[in-house]
Amino acid sequence: MKKEKRWKKRWRVMGKALHMEIREHKSSFIVYVILRALVIVMMILQIFNRNFENVFLCALTLALLIVPSFIQVNLKIELPTGLEIILLLFIFAAEILGEIQAYYIRIPQWDAILHTMNGFLMAAIGFSLVDILNRNKRFSIQLSPVFVSIVAFCFSMTIGVVWEFFEFAMDKFFLLDMQKDTVLHTISTVMLDPTGGNHTVIIRDITDAAVNGESLGLGGYLDIGLNDTMEDLFVNFVGAVIFSFIGYFYVKKRGQGKFASRLIPRPKKAECDYLEKAIEEEAIEEERKEPPEQVEDIEKS
Structure with a gap:
């Protein structure tokens, strides 16, 4: 019973802290409410369509939308409003628009855009992890901007x-085709070397490919994921390089850049620690709920 009460209390406190955190950032809170409403509407539609895989994706999206606030409350890291909004939009664009609305198929560059954004965001998070330590007075080592x-x-x-x-693991074991295929018109391979050696055979102007004697009708050779993977890594590289340059000048001028400061997480200030406030409020409420006699006994002891 005591453990159950402890867990209930923890979840109650955590819920209050998350609620306070979300409401404090008005711009990101508005975006959060709009996106959450859209996801709920989408979930209801998918339930009526009996598409339970998409219902699961909607539920996952609802959970992921809470993650930025959850990180701020638990890790005591302040996410700038700009970064928080981008994270929320990224989650919605990847799961709801990308997967359920099939933007990955309808818009050829949708996947590349999201991977570029991912590279940018992950560089911002990686940068902040080091910069927070770099600015901490308990550490004597000061790392250079480079x-x-x-x-x-x-x-x-x-x-x-x-x-x-x-x-790759999802494609290999569950055949989900997350690494999308690419139609090629030129290939080079040593597998077709007539001598059985290591000489490259180049085949150009491919207009058709067949599987088990049946034409695929794709107008070219089907590559299963390699080009997609390398393109994803390249655009991730571009996003990472862009933010690394921004971060370099941010550290060089020590926080003068307004654009970078809107994207780089920082330690939460004492007055913004909503978890501590929620714990204090919970303690005050418990004191009010205690019977007067019990309070008197505690005071005497």
């Missing part, structure tokens, strides 16, 4: 590579 930018770039690229590993 080093901080390199770490941010490497962090972003690592996240990009790990995501491609995830996509």
